Amino acid sequence: MEDTATVLTEATKEKLRQGITRIERLAEEKQEVADQIKDVYAELKAFGFDTKAIRQVVKLRKLDRAERDEMDMILSTYLIATGDA
Amino acid sequence: MEDTATVLTEATKEKLRQGITRIERLAEEKQEVADQIKDVYAELKAFGFDTKAIRQVVKLRKLDRAERDEMDMILSTYLIATGDA
Amino acid sequence: MEDTATVLTEATKEKLRQGITRIERLAEEKQEVADQIKDVYAELKAFGFDTKAIRQVVKLRKLDRAERDEMDMILSTYLIATGDA
Amino acid sequence: MEDTATVLTEATKEKLRQGITRIERLAEEKQEVADQIKDVYAELKAFGFDTKAIRQVVKLRKLDRAERDEMDMILSTYLIATGDA
DNA sequence: GTTGATCTTATTTCTC
DNA sequence: GAGAAATAAGATCAAC
Numbered sequence: 001m002e003d004t005a006t007v008l009t010e011a012t013k014e015k016l017r018q019g020i021t022r023i024e025r026l027a028e029e030k031q032e033v034a035d036q037i038k039d040v041y042a043e044l045k046a047f048g049f050d051t052k053a054i055r056q057v058v059k060l061r062k063l064d065r066a067e068r069d070e071m072d073m074i075l076s077t078y079l080i081a082t083g084d085a
Numbered sequence: 086m087e088d089t090a091t092v093l094t095e096a097t098k099e100k101l102r103q104g105i106t107r108i109e110r111l112a113e114e115k116q117e118v119a120d121q122i123k124d125v126y127a128e129l130k131a132f133g134f135d136t137k138a139i140r141q142v143v144k145l146r147k148l149d150r151a152e153r154d155e156m157d158m159i160l161s162t163y164l165i166a167t168g169d170a
Numbered sequence: 171m172e173d174t175a176t177v178l179t180e181a182t183k184e185k186l187r188q189g190i191t192r193i194e195r196l197a198e199e200k201q202e203v204a205d206q207i208k209d210v211y212a213e214l215k216a217f218g219f220d221t222k223a224i225r226q227v228v229k230l231r232k233l234d235r236a237e238r239d240e241m242d243m244i245l246s247t248y249l250i251a252t253g254d255a
Numbered sequence: 256m257e258d259t260a261t262v263l264t265e266a267t268k269e270k271l272r273q274g275i276t277r278i279e280r281l282a283e284e285k286q287e288v289a290d291q292i293k294d295v296y297a298e299l300k301a302f303g304f305d306t307k308a309i310r311q312v313v314k315l316r317k318l319d320r321a322e323r324d325e326m327d328m329i330l331s332t333y334l335i336a337t338g339d340a
Numbered sequence: 341g342t343t344g345a346t347c348t349t350a351t352t353t354c355t356c
Numbered sequence: 357g358a359g360a361a362a363t364a365a366g367a368t369c370a371a372c
Binding site (some may be wrong): 135137138141142144145148149151152155156158159162163166 | 227
Binding site (some may be wrong): 214217 | 275299316
């Protein structure tokens with residue numbers, strides 16, 4: 001086994017370690033942001049809002065944005081094709 | 086929400102608007118962090134690492150942490166039960 | 171489902187009916203088992219045990235199993251990577 | 256610590272052990288049934304059905320059943336109240 | 341009766 | 357792109 005590709009140099013191991021550390025740090029961050037979102041919903045609920053409805057609104061707005069982006073993309077494709085961009 | 090159906094005061098509407106804005110901002114942040122995680126995996130893959138194996142390692146380490154946390158919780162339950170906490 | 175919109179043949183409808191029946195039968199079974207689990211906890215509680223602590227123990231044991239499974243998986247990934255499996 | 260309530264007799268410990276074993280066995284069973292349900296959905300999907308729609312149907316039928324049960328309950332209450340049952 | 345915990349469903353993400 | 361797995365969301369239920 002010693003002479004297989006599984007033997008890593010110190011530099012390689014270090015690279016791996018750093019990668020895993022960064023991934024774990026980012027995963028933590030991601031969780032924190034997710035918790036913050038949850039907090040905002042909780043606040044709104046405490047204020048008397050129907051969070052389920054708000055979630056739908058957020059989803060719709062996201063779809064709208066995606067649609068707008070899509071249209072922008074098509075537009076820019078056309079502009080490039082016509083030499084106008 | 087209120088007895089008065091869906092009639093909202095200006096202040097209430099403003100509260101709602103701000104909440105949605107914050108949620109959308111945070112969702113964007115969350116997506117950025119998710120993308121960064123993806124990038125790290127891509128880098129490691131480009132460097133020659135087996136990302137599937139790395140994902141397994143990350144998962145295992147997460148399970149380890151969950152287990153340690155659970156043990157702490159059990160310990161604290163035990164200490165409370167015995168009157169030592 | 172098909173180009174012909176929602177027009178189903180008798181055989182297809184029968185297939186659907188049977189599937190739904192099986193799902194409902196299984197859902198019932200699942201509920202029965204869930205109720206049995208609840209019963210066991212109730213018994214233990216009646217006997218004087220702290221069910222919260224027991225739930226923690228059950229959870230910890232489950233985490234243990236998950237971790238062992240994950241380690242097996244990593245091992246097998248490693249064996250495959252080194253050409254030993 | 257030895258003289259606190261945390262000292263269990265052999266019989267008590269055995270009771271606890273058996274309870275946990277039963278819970279774990281039942282949890283396994285429950286998971287198996289859940290997997291079987293998943294299998295049926297997978298089959299229906301492979302057959303060309305829209306499983307999301309089927310899930311809605313199943314949910315509606317369950318609500319219907321609950322409603323019917325509710326009506327039966329009210330009816331029987333009335334029958335008992337009037338001395339007819 | 342309201343929070344907190346658990347369980348289930350639904351959506352998203354990853355792997356093959 | 358289909359199937360599997362992870363994450364997130366919602367519903368449900370018990371405890372205080």
